[in-house]
Amino acid sequence: MSVDDLFDSIDTGILEHKQSKKVSRVVDEDTVTERLHKMFGEKVPVKVVGCLTDHIKKCSPSAVGAVYKGTIWLQNNAEDFSDYHEAFHYVFKYLMPKSLRNVILRGAKHKLKELYGEDFAENASERRLEEAGAELCRLYFQKKSNIPSDQRRPFDFIRDLNTLYKEVGSVRLQILYMIMNSGLLRFAKFRTDPAMDTEPSMRIQVRNANF
Ligand SMILES: [Zn+2]
16 A cells, blocks of 8 residues: 555545544634744734635645645634644745755655555655645644643554654654744745645545544
């Protein structure tokens, strides 16, 4: 099974669980705006809305967060800390130099190859690797916030990925998360013009029966 297959199988399971599980803490507009402004400065618009698809037509119906045309969007029923997931996409899409992006992606692929073989590594698309980095970013900040473990949403796949990235070079990812946390990105220049952004990066909220 490839990384892409794993993600796809999660996506398929989402809607089934969506109704049955309640999110213990959802995003609060003031909190996420404050956190994201601390990270990026006020140049980054943050919008919390009732339904993403009303605003971003390209969004999947199960998406709860998105980065699109320089704005961070969150649906008001998104789980708390989804803002950090989107923040990672923001950095990856607009700020991070391509060379650094490639270092991170190459490191991840290299480790995947070592752990699971060449086929597995070759099947992992950049989009999926970015998605994993974004989800790990959310978990990193969620853990840092000392939320009691029973209110976290660990699920096996992400735990696996977490372990994977820990072994991978997550030194690099962790440094990136630390830079995000430091507020230094308020001074970063755009590498890519958000106005040219044609595809939203999203967060699909996953519900896990074992949670
Ligand atoms: Zn995402």
